[in-house]
Amino acid sequence: xxxxxxxxxxxxxxxxxxxxxxxxxxxxxxxxxxxxxxxxxxxxxxxxxxxxxxxxxxxxxxxxxxxxxxxxxxxxxxxxxxxxxxxxxxxxxxxxxxxxxxxxxxxxxx
Amino acid sequence: xxxxxxxxxxxxxxxxxxxxxxxxxxxxxxxxxxxxxxxxxxxxxxxxxxxxxxxxxxxxxxxxxxxxxxxxxxxxxxxxxxxxxxxxxxxxxxxxxxxxxxxxxxxxxx
DNA sequence: CCCTTACATGTAAGATTCTTATATATAAGC
DNA sequence: GCTTATATATAAGAATCTTACATGTAAGGG
Numbered sequence: 001x002x003x004x005x006x007x008x009x010x011x012x013x014x015x016x017x018x019x020x021x022x023x024x025x026x027x028x029x030x031x032x033x034x035x036x037x038x039x040x041x042x043x044x045x046x047x048x049x050x051x052x053x054x055x056x057x058x059x060x061x062x063x064x065x066x067x068x069x070x071x072x073x074x075x076x077x078x079x080x081x082x083x084x085x086x087x088x089x090x091x092x093x094x095x096x097x098x099x100x101x102x103x104x105x106x107x108x109x110x
Numbered sequence: 111x112x113x114x115x116x117x118x119x120x121x122x123x124x125x126x127x128x129x130x131x132x133x134x135x136x137x138x139x140x141x142x143x144x145x146x147x148x149x150x151x152x153x154x155x156x157x158x159x160x161x162x163x164x165x166x167x168x169x170x171x172x173x174x175x176x177x178x179x180x181x182x183x184x185x186x187x188x189x190x191x192x193x194x195x196x197x198x199x200x201x202x203x204x205x206x207x208x209x210x211x212x213x214x215x216x217x218x219x220x
Numbered sequence: 221c222c223c224t225t226a227c228a229t230g231t232a233a234g235a236t237t238c239t240t241a242t243a244t245a246t247a248a249g250c
Numbered sequence: 251g252c253t254t255a256t257a258t259a260t261a262a263g264a265a266t267c268t269t270a271c272a273t274g275t276a277a278g279g280g
Contacts, residue, residue, distance in 0.1 A: 002206055
């Protein structure tokens with residue numbers, strides 16, 4: 001798994017990205033991120049929940065309590081228009097970082 | 111320029127990478143990193159100096175005071191064997207992060 | 221000679237984001 | 251009844267960034 005120092009700052013992009021495909025609750029987000037990156041990128045729930053709270057404060061996502069027929073409560077998040085608008089420049093910034101590090105060091109592009 | 115949240119954690123890799131080419135002092139490292147990434151990656155010296163200190167504590171780099179003929183003192187850092195050994199897995203970790211984010215989102219590979 | 225810019229290093233206060241540990245509670249399967 | 255999976259949350263602490271402050275030398279122009 002990718003270490004803490006390296007993956008620092010990726011949670012925001014990861015969350016916005018999985019939410020782009022549709023509304024999700026925190027626990028499921030963590031599962032999808034791990035699954036879609038084949039286990040390379042993994043967030044503990046203790047890191048994820050405060051992050052979701054902060055992103056909601058910033059207006060990028062909006063959470064709503066839902067109770068499934070089984071009786072379990074979930075906080076279902078969806079992208080806000082501001083969140084959608086944020087995703088594109090954020091992706092661009094990450095792409096620029098990749099390019100910069102490639103020029104600086106010899107990081108392979110997978 | 112790439113924002114603080116995104117570039118977080120890159121200083122370590124950047125420093126080890128520029129030092130791989132030869133010994134350097136802090137001020138010059140900052141200049142080279144900015145130059146080699148065409149201004150995309152930029153570190154303030156206030157971020158760089160404490161980082162150099164921490165990396166020296168960890169045994170990855172070793173600094174030595176030098177006084178140039180002009181009379182200016184510089185702290186010249188060079189990679190230690192441990193620092194050289196650290197570089198390879200660190201690069202691999204960053205490459206894995208790139209791969210993971212590419213799968214997760216639609217970050218272009220520059 | 222003075223002033224500004226470039227060189228060169230550092231410290232301090234504060235924000236953000238991660239870690240591990242702890243806590244609670246329901247549902248499903250054995 | 252017990253364990254595992256689902257689901258959310260908080261707390262203490264570490265690491266890395268930010269801006270602002272602080273110091274001093276060297277070189278070049280006016």
